[in-house]
Amino acid sequence: MNQFVIETRSMSKRFGNITALDNLNIQIKRGEFVAFMGASGSGKTTLLNILTCLDVPTEGQVILDGVDAGSLDEDSQRQFRANKVGLIFQQFHLIPYLNVLENIMLAQHYHSVVDEVAAREVLDRVGMSHRVTHLPKQLSGGEQQRVCIARALVNEPPIIFADEPTGNLDEENERLVLALLKDLNRAGRTIIMVTHNPDLGRQTDRIITLQHGRIIKEEQICA
Numbered sequence: 098m099n100q101f102v103i104e105t106r107s108m109s110k111r112f113g114n115i116t117a118l119d120n121l122n123i124q125i126k127r128g129e130f131v132a133f134m135g136a137s138g139s140g141k142t143t144l145l146n147i148l149t150c151l152d153v154p155t156e157g158q159v160i161l162d163g164v165d166a167g168s169l170d171e172d173s174q175r176q177f178r179a180n181k182v183g184l185i186f187q188q189f190h191l192i193p194y195l196n197v198l199e200n201i202m203l204a205q206h207y208h209s210v211v212d213e214v215a216a217r218e219v220l221d222r223v224g225m226s227h228r229v230t231h232l233p234k235q236l237s238g239g240e241q242q243r244v245c246i247a248r249a250l251v252n253e254p255p256i257i258f259a260d261e262p263t264g265n266l267d268e269e270n271e272r273l274v275l276a277l278l279k280d281l282n283r284a285g286r287t288i289i290m291v292t293h294n295p296d297l298g299r300q301t302d303r304i305i306t307l308q309h310g311r312i313i314k315e316e317q318i319c320a
């Protein structure tokens with residue numbers, strides 16, 4: 098098996114005459130926890146969109162779990178997202194009129210089969226089993242993010258993408274969410290996190306800093 102779960106080869110993305118990503122060669126090992134950092138407009142979101150098959154590069158290759166993403170049709174891209182990827186967002190994106198348990202079961206429904214026991218188990222893992230019948234608006238930001246982590250986990254994806262996962266949280270919840278991500282990483286999941294926060298970045302294995310769509314710095318973090 099290829100040791101890299103994600104690889105980009107001379108990959109660029111242009112929007113008209115704007116170069117959002119410029120000739121990127123990135124290799125992420127299975128089980129790594131990597132932080133992408135960089136100022137606003139440096140290309141982080143564009144990169145995440147491409148690595149999750151929501152967008153395609155203009156040039157170069159993206160190899161996802163050994164498969165050339167350029168060779169995937171739309172259906173296979175959807176399957177890749179459903180089977181391999183869990184997404185955690187800054188803005189949570191929970192369905193407001195579904196309760197906590199239903200939000201998790203909806204993610205199961207889109208993936209395969211609905212299994213209430215498994216849904217409750219994953220909520221237990223993030224410490225949210227006492228809030229299953231609450232609506233998202235009845236939860237604090239930290240609690241909502243824990244539900245999002247449960248939703249990202251419920252289908253057991255090998256790769257988790259977290260886009261500013263603590264951007265809307267206070268320090269205590271930031272610590273809690275990061276601890277959860279670290280636990281998942283220790284359990285073998287690859288985690289790719291976009292963050293503006295250098296303190297968070299330093300708690301991963303590696304920080305890759307982008308500027309104007311290029312890598313300007315890579316730091317290996319020693320625990």
Ligand SMILES: Nc1ncnc2c1ncn2[C@@H]1O[C@H](COP(=O)(O)OP(=O)(O)OP(=O)(O)O)[C@@H](O)[C@H]1O
Binds near residue numbers: 112115136139143
């Ligand atoms: N759909 C688009 N059309 C045109 N230009 C775009 C599009 N998406 C992104 N860009 C441009 O590409 C560059 C990179 O944007 P991107 O959103 O990836 O940056 P970012 O690092 O995620 O920024 P932020 O931290 O503010 O979210 C910017 O110059 C942006 O204006």
